[in-house]
Amino acid sequence: MAATIKEIAKFANVSIATVSRALANDEKVKPETRQLIMEVAGKLNYNPNLLARNFVKKQSNIIGMVLPDISDEFFSELIKGVDETSFHSNFFTMITSSHENRSLETAVSTLMGGGLVGGIILLIPRLSSKLKEILHFNRVPYVIISGDNDIGNYDVVSIDNYQAAYNITAFLIREKGYRKVAHITGPSDNYDAIIRRNGFTDACRDNGVDVKPEWIIEGKFTRKSGEEACERLLSLNERPQAVLAANDMMALGCYNVCLNKGLKIPGDLGVAGFDDIFLARHLSPSLTTVQVNIEEVGKIATKILISRMLGDTSEPKKIKVAAQLKIRNSC
Amino acid sequence: MAATIKEIAKFANVSIATVSRALANDEKVKPETRQLIMEVAGKLNYNPNLLARNFVKKQSNIIGMVLPDISDEFFSELIKGVDETSFHSNFFTMITSSHENRSLETAVSTLMGGGLVGGIILLIPRLSSKLKEILHFNRVPYVIISGDNDIGNYDVVSIDNYQAAYNITAFLIREKGYRKVAHITGPSDNYDAIIRRNGFTDACRDNGVDVKPEWIIEGKFTRKSGEEACERLLSLNERPQAVLAANDMMALGCYNVCLNKGLKIPGDLGVAGFDDIFLARHLSPSLTTVQVNIEEVGKIATKILISRMLGDTSEPKKIKVAAQLKIRNSC
DNA sequence: ATGAAAGCGCTAACAT
DNA sequence: ATGTTAGCGCTTTCAT
Numbered sequence: 257m258a259a260t261i262k263e264i265a266k267f268a269n270v271s272i273a274t275v276s277r278a279l280a281n282d283e284k285v286k287p288e289t290r291q292l293i294m295e296v297a298g299k300l301n302y303n304p305n306l307l308a309r310n311f312v313k314k315q316s317n318i319i320g321m322v323l324p325d326i327s328d329e330f331f332s333e334l335i336k337g338v339d340e341t342s343f344h345s346n347f348f349t350m351i352t353s354s355h356e357n358r359s360l361e362t363a364v365s366t367l368m369g370g371g372l373v374g375g376i377i378l379l380i381p382r383l384s385s386k387l388k389e390i391l392h393f394n395r396v397p398y399v400i401i402s403g404d405n406d407i408g409n410y411d412v413v414s415i416d417n418y419q420a421a422y423n424i425t426a427f428l429i430r431e432k433g434y435r436k437v438a439h440i441t442g443p444s445d446n447y448d449a450i451i452r453r454n455g456f457t458d459a460c461r462d463n464g465v466d467v468k469p470e471w472i473i474e475g476k477f478t479r480k481s482g483e484e485a486c487e488r489l490l491s492l493n494e495r496p497q498a499v500l501a502a503n504d505m506m507a508l509g510c511y512n513v514c515l516n517k518g519l520k521i522p523g524d525l526g527v528a529g530f531d532d533i534f535l536a537r538h539l540s541p542s543l544t545t546v547q548v549n550i551e552e553v554g555k556i557a558t559k560i561l562i563s564r565m566l567g568d569t570s571e572p573k574k575i576k577v578a579a580q581l582k583i584r585n586s587c
Numbered sequence: 588m589a590a591t592i593k594e595i596a597k598f599a600n601v602s603i604a605t606v607s608r609a610l611a612n613d614e615k616v617k618p619e620t621r622q623l624i625m626e627v628a629g630k631l632n633y634n635p636n637l638l639a640r641n642f643v644k645k646q647s648n649i650i651g652m653v654l655p656d657i658s659d660e661f662f663s664e665l666i667k668g669v670d671e672t673s674f675h676s677n678f679f680t681m682i683t684s685s686h687e688n689r690s691l692e693t694a695v696s697t698l699m700g701g702g703l704v705g706g707i708i709l710l711i712p713r714l715s716s717k718l719k720e721i722l723h724f725n726r727v728p729y730v731i732i733s734g735d736n737d738i739g740n741y742d743v744v745s746i747d748n749y750q751a752a753y754n755i756t757a758f759l760i761r762e763k764g765y766r767k768v769a770h771i772t773g774p775s776d777n778y779d780a781i782i783r784r785n786g787f788t789d790a791c792r793d794n795g796v797d798v799k800p801e802w803i804i805e806g807k808f809t810r811k812s813g814e815e816a817c818e819r820l821l822s823l824n825e826r827p828q829a830v831l832a833a834n835d836m837m838a839l840g841c842y843n844v845c846l847n848k849g850l851k852i853p854g855d856l857g858v859a860g861f862d863d864i865f866l867a868r869h870l871s872p873s874l875t876t877v878q879v880n881i882e883e884v885g886k887i888a889t890k891i892l893i894s895r896m897l898g899d900t901s902e903p904k905k906i907k908v909a910a911q912l913k914i915r916n917s918c
Numbered sequence: 919a920t921g922a923a924a925g926c927g928c929t930a931a932c933a934t
Numbered sequence: 935a936t937g938t939t940a941g942c943g944c945t946t947t948c949a950t
Binding site: 920922923927928929933934 | 935936937938939940941942943944945946947948949950
C-alpha cells in the first residue's frame, strides 16, 4: 500500500538511487530532477519506511526513556520536554518504566538490545554497576537525569538542589527575618535529600544563624513523616519560628499539624517546601517553595543525548538546572 | 558488534534458517538442535535485531501513544498502564504529544507514516475527520481513549462518566439527605461535561429532587470558574445545600470561596468533585469525589489494540470503565 | 549527475 | 528436520 522509492523511481523515470539521494537532500542531484522527484513523492503520499532506513543505516532515531516504577506528577512534564525536543530533531521517544514484572535492568536491555533505540535517557538516582555494564555493552549513548551530578563518567542533568535549598533558606533568614529555622530532611540515604540539607546548613552558617541539632529532623518525603517531624518540632522547649521541609509533601504534613493544633501559618510557624508540586499553590495559605523547570531538564537531557547520537564525543557534561524561588504566603 | 543469527549459525554448525526457527520456537526444530542454538545464542549474548525483524515482517511491535498538548497528572498513570500491558506482550510504547509546533494530525502521521508504529492509542475527546482520514489511509489499527463512547466505528475506551455522575449525585441525595443540590458543569461543548451533567440531572429526577435552573451553572473546568460559579450560587435567594462540581479543580474553587466567606464545608455547603486528583484527599476537609482507575483504562486500551494488531477483526469494542465513589469529608 | 548493484539481519517460501 | 535462497526498502559504494 505505502509508496516506496521504487515506485517514485518508476514514475519519475530515474533510478532508485537518485530518488534516495534527492530525498536525502544530496547536493549532487540536479535541481530539476529533485523537484520532479519531490512532486511525485508528494503525489504518491510517500513516507520513508523508517524501519528500513534505520535498519540499513544501523542506527536508530528512537530515544528510549526509562522511568522508575512510581508514577509522579513530574513525569508528564519531563516526557513533554523530551518529546518536544526529540521531535524537533526528527527523533522519536519510546518509554518504558520498571515495575514489579520488570527490573530497571531488564527494561534497559530490552530497549537497547534489539537496536530499536539509538540512545537512552535514564531517570534514576544512581547508576547500578549492573546497569552500567549493560549500558556499555550495548554501546548506546545515554544521559542520566538524577539528583546526583558528580558521579561517573557520563552525561548527567540534574536539579540544582544545593543552590535551591541554599537560596530558599537564605530567603527565610534574610528576607523574612527568621533566626530560628528548622529543617525536615529527606531520607538520609537519598542523595537529593543530602544535598538539600547541605544547602540549608550552609545558608544558615553563612548568615550567622545557629542551627540547633534538634531542629534538623529526618523525614521520609511523605506527608505522614512531615506530620511526625512537625509534631516533634512543636513539642520542643525552644520552638523554631520557621521550617523548611525538603519537599512539599512534608510541608503539607506541617500544614495539617498546625491546622489541628490551631496554629497559624505563617504567624505561628513559617513553612517552606521544595518541588512546587501542583498542590503547593492551591494550599491555604499557598506554599512558598522552590520550583524546578522539569520540562527544561527533559529538553536539555534530550539535546545532549541527540548530540551524542550524532557523534559528539566531547567530555561528559554535568548540567545543573537552576531552580526558582516561588514566594507565596506560607512564610 | 552485536551478534547475528549468522554467527550463531556458524558456531552451531547449522543454517541461519534453523537458527531463525529455533529462536521463533518453531516446532520442527529438533530439541537438541534448539538446545544447542540457544546455548550459543546465550554465549554470544545474542539479541535479535528488532529493526530487521519488524522490517522484514512488515509489521511493528511498537505501539504509538498520542497525547494532547496539555500535561496532566493522569498521563503518567495512563502511560504506566499502557507500558505495562504492552511489555507483557513484548510490545514497545512510543509517545508523542501534540504541541505548538505540531498538530495532532502531524504527530499521528509521523508516527504511522514510516511504519515505525504498528498500532496507535489516541487520547482525544473526538476524532476529527482529517485524523480519521490519516488513520484509515495508513491502515494501522487504533484505539481511542475518550469521554465519548458512542462515536464512530472503532474501539473506544472511556470513563463511565454518566454512571459516575449519577452515582455521586444519588449519594448526595440518598445517603446524605441533600434535597437542594447544585451542579457546576464543564464547558457546554465538552462531551465529558455533557454526560456528567446528564448523570446529575437524571439522578435528581430519579430521586424526586427538583433542580432549579439557576442551580446549574456552567464552568470551565478551572479553579477560577469554580470560584465564580460558587459565588453565584451563594448569592442566590434560595441557596443550594450542596454542590457537585464537574471536576475537582472547580470543587477547589468552591473551597476557596467558602474559606473567604467563613462558610464551613460541609456544614454550610456540601461539596463534591469529580476525578479524584491527587489534591482531593489532601484538602481540608478531604474532598468526596469520584475516581477512575486511569491505569486500568490504559491497560484495557492496550489489550484491545494488541489483539487488533494480531489480527482480531471482531466488532468495534466500546468499553466503559467504571468509576469509584471516594467518600471523604466534604459532604 | 545518475545508474547498477551489493548488502544490512531477518523471515519465509521452497527444496531436500 | 534442516538447508538454500529470495527479498523486504533503503543507503551506499562503485561505475559511468
